[in-house]
Amino acid sequence: MEHLINQRVKEIEISGIRKFFNLVADTKDMVSLTIGQPDFPTPVHVKAAGKQAIEDNFTTYTHNAGDLRVRKAASAFVKEKYELSYQPEDEVIVTIGASEAIDITFRTILEEGCEVILPGPVYPGYEPIVKLCGAVPVYADITNNQFRFTADLIREHISDKTRCIVLPYPSNPTGVSLTKEELTEIAELVRGKDIFILADEIYSELVYGKKHFSIGTILKEQTIIINGLSKSHSMTGWRIGLLFAPASICRHILKVHQYNATCATSISQMAALEALTAGKDDAHPMRIQYEKRRDYVYSRLQDMGLDVVKPDGAFYFFIKIPAVSLNSFDFALDLVEKAGVATVPGSAFSSYGEGYIRISFAYSLETLKTGLDRIEHYLKAI
Template identity: 45%
Template sequence: MVLKHKFNQEVKQVAISDIRQFDIDVSNIPDIIKLTLGEPDFNTPEHIKQAAVDAINDDQSHYTPNPGIPALRQAAADYYNSKYHLNYEPEQVITTIGATEGIAAALQTILNPDDVVLVPTPVFPIYIPITQINHGKCITIDTNADGFLLTPERLKETIKNNQERNIKALVLVYPSNPTGVNYSREQLRELAEVIKESGMWVLCDEIYAELTYGKTHTSLAEFLPDQVLLVTGLSKSHAMTGWRAGFLMGPNDFIEQAIKAHQYLVTAPTNNVQFAALEALTNGQEDSKQMKNEYIKRRDFFCQELEQCGFEVASPDGAFYLFAKIPTKFGTDSWKFVRDLAQKAQVALIPGASFGPGGEGYVRVSYAASMDKLKAAASRIKDYVKNN
């Protein structure tokens, strides 16, 4: 007997990440400098690593409560409340396997078939396939003409043009991956007025909140606590990408349902990782400062180098990315550009086309690399632009 639909049709239509695949492909090029992934080059602080070692030695190897150990949920609430003027109780926090699981659990919790999620682009593409796997639909909003920021006017227009559809949620990622652009407090307040009137959920991915330059980060949850589903974590702020320590926060009625999605996705977070995360939140409030200062130096250096080569760089207010418009003489095919650059100059960047509408003609540079690597990469790019 042949099964009629052997696989979930939504999963079949989702592609493997071309960002990850390109990173793997160029790794075979000798002497390649990869400015591709959002991976801090710093190591996890020693006191956090030791907390994990202590937890292992203390036989912290058993199941914990599904949403995480109570002390960690309390510490997460306290940490983000104090930094961003929020008012979460520990019961409103779920400890997740990185921000990725937080995104997946949140969207699984709120989406019914054919519900619509609004996704401003260019954006890291994870939100779109997760929506599709959960039988939702995405409407992308190209923000290129507005400085890569979603404006209240553009949001109103999109809602008006799709009145017949059930718009369930809006995704906001800031500071932005891939552009590094961030929203000011006033810009968020104006957006909040439109969102409040619409009644939709907002999935706020604020994983880069502590890597904000020139502006103090404002969480939309401060203005719309009953509509914001806040995703955050320690991967970027504490150089803990491989630990997979994240948090999902929201109003009580949402959390009650999201715990179910979380439970059946992962059961519970890894035990010893939770104790490392607890140490990061209680004794590592300043851990990101040294990294942040170094990122600013790298950003300023590489931004200047790219501009001298004829790239136009979006205003990089946070995260550790530059989103640069390819010099005119190379055209606008970003895949063609990055492949040729990798082969001829041994520098790997990510094509803007990977980030949806508004991204073509650009490249994303991750400056989460040592200054020595950035200097070498800048020299190679200069030679490439000059000679090709």
């Protein structure tokens, strides 16, 4: 019966990140620097709120867009943190993680043959959904621009078929964010055009040395913002995403969300309510530790003579591999086999990631030291 499977589904692949992680998961004595998942536990008071929701039998459906208390808290959170203004009643949707928010957004705004401009390299979760919608991903090469996805690069790829521009910042896999000036230039480039901005700001609370700036403050009418609690509050498994958009757009996205999932998990929503209110600054101590790890890893990589851009957000380094005759997948596999270190091949982040590997510093300093010691030893051996 496989011949009856949707051809577009046949043509997409499992995420290269997970594919490589699964490939090496059973390797003994391996240091894994692969998965972008906080190594901190969910804050105690947030877990307690989830437990209390169960005890209170808050285990039924909520409003499709999410419990209004959660939407109000989310609206207040982004207002205080990023000066964003969204009405909780009709401009906020609580989703099952940021991944569902991306999916329902694309399924709402994309049609057959339209184009979506993406930076390359980029998180692999966008392209498959774009293709499943019958749309065409168009990549802008950011590898020669310090991984910065700027208006000048975007301009080169805009056509009469362009429907959406994806702005993931800070970026997975590069850790590079965008400045207020850069985002203003992008906003002015597309203002008044029939083009959506999908701003994936899931790492907005993990920005170092400056404050996160959201394009939604200057181009709200064309912008759909994706955020959530996975990275900011170490709540990956709770699956809470947040989507913000003008009411005229949000009401259509909500229809897709309704038929896709009905609503986000009620128990997780109560944990989210606690996180967004009493825990609104929970990311701060984590951010301090991530910044220390970033500085340590950057120093080590520089000492190894590796070509790397210092990230100003998230928890990743995207490292150009040395001049060897191996592609990124084989290089990463060689690192596993000879050094006992797992990274992610750059090719997992589109063809523009070829020639790189990604490491996550969402691990303890002890783990990072061991992994980097092994990488240094490996590089000296080759």
